[in-house]
Amino acid sequence: MLTVNRESKVSLTQQVYEQIRDGIFEQKFSEGEKLPSTRELASSLGISRNVCLEAFDRLIAEGYLDVKPRSGTYIAKGITFQREQEQPRPVFPTKGSNLPKDVIDFRAANPAMDHFPRNTWGRLSKEVCRDTPEAAFAYSGSEGVKKLREVLSQYLLKIRGVRCHADQIIITSGATQALYMISKLIADRNDQFIAVEDPVTDEMRQIFSLAGAEVHPVPADEGGIIPESLPLHRKPSFLFVIPSHQFPLGGTLSIQRRVKLMEYSRKMDTYIVEDDYDSEFTYEGVPVHSIQGLNPERVLYVGTFSKILSPALRIGYAVLPPHLVGRFRELKWYTDRHTSSLEQLVLARFIEEGYLDRHVRHMKKIYKKRRETLTESLREHFPDAKIIGQAAGMHLVVEFPQVVFSKEIKELLCETGVLVYPVEDYSLNKGVHQHKVVLGYGSLTEKRIEEGVKRLSEGLQKYM
Ligand SMILES: Cc1ncc(COP(=O)(O)O)c(C=O)c1O
Numbered sequence: 001m002l003t004v005n006r007e008s009k010v011s012l013t014q015q016v017y018e019q020i021r022d023g024i025f026e027q028k029f030s031e032g033e034k035l036p037s038t039r040e041l042a043s044s045l046g047i048s049r050n051v052c053l054e055a056f057d058r059l060i061a062e063g064y065l066d067v068k069p070r071s072g073t074y075i076a077k078g079i080t081f082q083r084e085q086e087q088p089r090p091v092f093p094t095k096g097s098n099l100p101k102d103v104i105d106f107r108a109a110n111p112a113m114d115h116f117p118r119n120t121w122g123r124l125s126k127e128v129c130r131d132t133p134e135a136a137f138a139y140s141g142s143e144g145v146k147k148l149r150e151v152l153s154q155y156l157l158k159i160r161g162v163r164c165h166a167d168q169i170i171i172t173s174g175a176t177q178a179l180y181m182i183s184k185l186i187a188d189r190n191d192q193f194i195a196v197e198d199p200v201t202d203e204m205r206q207i208f209s210l211a212g213a214e215v216h217p218v219p220a221d222e223g224g225i226i227p228e229s230l231p232l233h234r235k236p237s238f239l240f241v242i243p244s245h246q247f248p249l250g251g252t253l254s255i256q257r258r259v260k261l262m263e264y265s266r267k268m269d270t271y272i273v274e275d276d277y278d279s280e281f282t283y284e285g286v287p288v289h290s291i292q293g294l295n296p297e298r299v300l301y302v303g304t305f306s307k308i309l310s311p312a313l314r315i316g317y318a319v320l321p322p323h324l325v326g327r328f329r330e331l332k333w334y335t336d337r338h339t340s341s342l343e344q345l346v347l348a349r350f351i352e353e354g355y356l357d358r359h360v361r362h363m364k365k366i367y368k369k370r371r372e373t374l375t376e377s378l379r380e381h382f383p384d385a386k387i388i389g390q391a392a393g394m395h396l397v398v399e400f401p402q403v404v405f406s407k408e409i410k411e412l413l414c415e416t417g418v419l420v421y422p423v424e425d426y427s428l429n430k431g432v433h434q435h436k437v438v439l440g441y442g443s444l445t446e447k448r449i450e451e452g453v454k455r456l457s458e459g460l461q462k463y464m
Helices: 012-025 038-045 049-061 118-131 146-160 174-186 202-211 255-267 322-336 341-352 355-381 407-415 446-463
Strands: 065-068 072-075 169-172 193-198 214-221 238-241 271-275 299-304 316-319 386-388 395-399 436-440
Touching: 012 049, 038 049, 049 065, 118 341, 146 169, 146 299, 146 316, 146 341, 169 174, 169 322, 174 202, 174 238, 174 271, 174 299, 174 316, 174 322, 193 202, 202 214, 238 255, 255 271, 341 355, 355 395, 355 446, 407 446
Parallel strands: 193 214, 193 238, 238 271, 271 299
Antiparallel strands: 065 072, 169 316, 299 316, 386 395, 395 436
């Protein structure tokens, strides 16, 4: 019943082993059935007896075969089982599936991958591998590498006005993990709720729901969250805000509104979770400092290296009030032990040796140029359109008074080869932002941006 293929790259021993093992699962052999002796099998297959002995030994060691002395080799008992009838299961569409080939995607997610500092990162990785003491290759503390936390606390104070000791920082696998763990820690029951800016990123909203809490929308306008609309009937577990560069509307929260948020959190005895994901890139004026600096006891600050460097690194962090650090550290340990120490060490050197500052300066020029290209192209093709949002980050919002961005229009535009993101998709309260779309430009070259706006114009002409 067995065969061998001498042309195959798979060894003869492996072929015999696999055929018997698979034959058992496919019920070609039954339990207790006697197999031919290795001598008989070898001669029928025209191979050496050693090959058969080796394959049998492995099957015996793994429990598939039993040897009965002076009797022979048998298929072991208790190893066959009825396989489940395979049911056709629905295949869930994944993000980005079924997109037409050369589509220009204005998704505000990725930074400029074409400018990742590959050479420097590669050199520093090599240096870390060569110089780092052996202990760094073992498990390390769940809070993350001390060196990185120390370097980061200085960097955050200087650049973002974040006031913290290195021990208050926990390195996470991106802001995503930090936000999920914060929700798990302080809002994991369905009788709790989180107040979020509306509109807000769909992903962050889903993260909060996944952790167990209800999500309560608080309207935001072009200046960010509207403090007068904060819920007073019930205390939220926390209030989620992106005060430096609101996503998607792109506003920067004024100091007056910031003070109102502080008063609210004190009055309701609750926390504020501040997401500060792209504010290093400000193209006009000076970047406004974090709200964490106003009240480090009540604000949990979340940052990431996904936009400033690359999301592929999966390095983010949470800056916590000291009384939350222990529980967060424990949760991180049971989630994934810790984020890669080696990548953290490389990043620490990258910051310490001044490469991050240099990279940010370089990228600011690139993104500023990409933003200008986008705004100029928009003005050329759509003189009536209004550009919304602070000149910062890697996206902007455009309002087209004539257009309602329905699902159909989005699809029509996709057929024209351009993907845009209606603000309504990010809104909890529907109907407020129907004329607005988010256009991310961080990962698109100037040529692609111009072409994308041209396609947008062609697509919308078909509609109007
Ligand atoms: C609002 C917001 N914060 C943070 C992030 C970064 O997430 P991560 O650090 O997990 O890549 C994103 C990603 O797109 C985002 O939209």
